[in-house]
Amino acid sequence: MGFMHDLKQAWQRNDSLVCVGLDPEPARFPAALHGDADAIFTFCRAIVDATADLVCAFKPQIAHFAAHGAEDALQRLIAHVHAAHPGVPVILDAKRGDIGSTAQHYATEAFDRYGADAVTVNPYLGRDSVQPFLDRADKGVIILCRTSNPGSRDLQELDVGSGRKLYQHVAETVAREWNAHGNCALVVGATWPAELADVRGRVGELPLLVPGVGAQGGDVAAVVTNGRTTDGNGLLISSSRAILYAGSGDDFADAARAAARALRDEINRYRR
Amino acid sequence: MGFMHDLKQAWQRNDSLVCVGLDPEPARFPAALHGDADAIFTFCRAIVDATADLVCAFKPQIAHFAAHGAEDALQRLIAHVHAAHPGVPVILDAKRGDIGSTAQHYATEAFDRYGADAVTVNPYLGRDSVQPFLDRADKGVIILCRTSNPGSRDLQELDVGSGRKLYQHVAETVAREWNAHGNCALVVGATWPAELADVRGRVGELPLLVPGVGAQGGDVAAVVTNGRTTDGNGLLISSSRAILYAGSGDDFADAARAAARALRDEINRYRR
Numbered sequence A, B: 001m002g003f004m005h006d007l008k009q010a011w012q013r014n015d016s017l018v019c020v021g022l023d024p025e026p027a028r029f030p031a032a033l034h035g036d037a038d039a040i041f042t043f044c045r046a047i048v049d050a051t052a053d054l055v056c057a058f059k060p061q062i063a064h065f066a067a068h069g070a071e072d073a074l075q076r077l078i079a080h081v082h083a084a085h086p087g088v089p090v091i092l093d094a095k096r097g098d099i100g101s102t103a104q105h106y107a108t109e110a111f112d113r114y115g116a117d118a119v120t121v122n123p124y125l126g127r128d129s130v131q132p133f134l135d136r137a138d139k140g141v142i143i144l145c146r147t148s149n150p151g152s153r154d155l156q157e158l159d160v161g162s163g164r165k166l167y168q169h170v171a172e173t174v175a176r177e178w179n180a181h182g183n184c185a186l187v188v189g190a191t192w193p194a195e196l197a198d199v200r201g202r203v204g205e206l207p208l209l210v211p212g213v214g215a216q217g218g219d220v221a222a223v224v225t226n227g228r229t230t231d232g233n234g235l236l237i238s239s240s241r242a243i244l245y246a247g248s249g250d251d252f253a254d255a256a257r258a259a260a261r262a263l264r265d266e267i268n269r270y271r272r
Helices: A003-013 A039-054 A062-066 A071-084 A100-113 A127-134 A150-156 A166-178 A193-203 A220-227 A252-269 B003-013 B039-054 B062-066 B071-084 B100-113 B127-134 B150-156 B166-178 B193-203 B220-227 B252-269
Strands: A018-022 A057-060 A091-096 A118-121 A140-146 A184-188 A208-211 A235-239 B018-022 B057-060 B091-096 B118-121 B140-146 B184-188 B208-211 B235-239
Touching: A003 A140, A018 A039, A018 A252, A039 A057, A039 A071, A039 A252, A057 A062, A057 A071, A057 A235, A062 A071, A062 A091, A062 B100, A091 A100, A091 A140, A100 A118, A100 A127, A100 B062, A118 A127, A127 A140, A127 A166, A127 B150, A140 A150, A140 A166, A140 A193, A150 A166, A150 B127, A150 B166, A166 A184, A166 A193, A166 B150, A184 A193, A193 A208, A193 A220, A208 A220, A220 A235, A220 A252, A235 A252, B003 B140, B018 B039, B018 B252, B039 B057, B039 B071, B039 B252, B057 B062, B057 B071, B057 B235, B062 B071, B062 B091, B091 B100, B091 B140, B100 B118, B100 B127, B118 B127, B127 B140, B127 B166, B140 B150, B140 B166, B140 B193, B150 B166, B166 B184, B166 B193, B184 B193, B193 B208, B193 B220, B208 B220, B220 B235, B220 B252, B235 B252
Parallel strands: A018 A057, A018 A235, A057 A091, A091 A118, A118 A140, A140 A184, A184 A208, A208 A235, B018 B057, B018 B235, B057 B091, B091 B118, B118 B140, B140 B184, B184 B208, B208 B235
Antiparallel strands: none
């Protein structure tokens, strides 16, 4: 029951650490979908159905839906994953962060309106801003730690005393204090393999969501070697564009399947 | 033209530093609105029309709409403010923060889909995550600095070297580096009056959005005295629940108007 259970089952069942990021960009959809009024849903459903047995999770990025007013498509997409591929968890990538009563509304949005199994959140506002998410023990709470972008240095690398950087402080605080229900994970970018190893050393077996392989250039071997747990799991290695837009023709779903399989197999070479 | 211009004009025209936060809670709506399928819009529009000449801005909080699937109501509400009360800027309180391409989608969501004049953003991911917002020179970018909640201590108070705390580092970085287009502001909670004075001392005339008076207990005199600029402006003092739910009967809009006027007048006693 719950996100962490489903994630562990999916790692085993599909022998995969791949998380497919669902970042729909209508301008990049194949020609056959142009003119489809429900193209965002149609495209994402095709990707989901083509890859569900090759992944440990799906991760729709909410801004890609919200910018097009496609909240309804997002809701139907998550319902489709649950109905057609039970046991594959869905992470709503929303990076929310707000104070008490508003954080509660964001938890309602993610878990009740959309039915997501986990959500990404921003730690800048502190523990009470994350508590309404943490309190949902069956749901995953994936906290930003060291993000994949170059600007992540600006704050996350600041030395906050005792020789620790801000992202290291976040990692330890989450592992030691925020994870009382065992439902926390952290975001660490694939573009920072040394920091990934550092975080793994600080947080035990906590799952790490790792974006930044593929289009952003993160190295798969380094990510797996530095980030895996002792049993060869512990990672959700997220790829979006490199899978979604692997093909640009009518065979886009087949191309996505091939790309997801190739990433899974590449990861598995370094996993144990 | 643009958010900063409109804000300065509204400070003068309405002689007000009050920002009314639009945080609709259907359970707290007056009985007359129960059963109204468009109650969120109806309620917020009534508040807006009752207070528009007493405020310097409106600030809808997006989670309060998203939790109810009321994106359409939010869109119509912002359009209503612009049509019925031209020159009163609308701040979309979304606290977004994500990396490059996704940040661009959040900017599209806030400024193009919803037509907001400004948006709140989270600095944890660093400058490149905020750049797509900063690039919209006519729009306001209001960056979280020291938030009003108790948990804001957890990260924002960390000493990041040279005796500076993280929120002080954010304040100076925004004022010195991120404000190239002159479209930045900061969020500093009314619950931290000493920190408000400290931030004002570091950022010159940068506008400060100050939530936390009213329900959260921030002291108006301390906020104005510590946060105003030399000309008696520079603040957007935000109140949500204390105005929205000042009355619970059919006269809720009149009660909201009276509460907004009382807050404006109380602020103005300490302003110059």
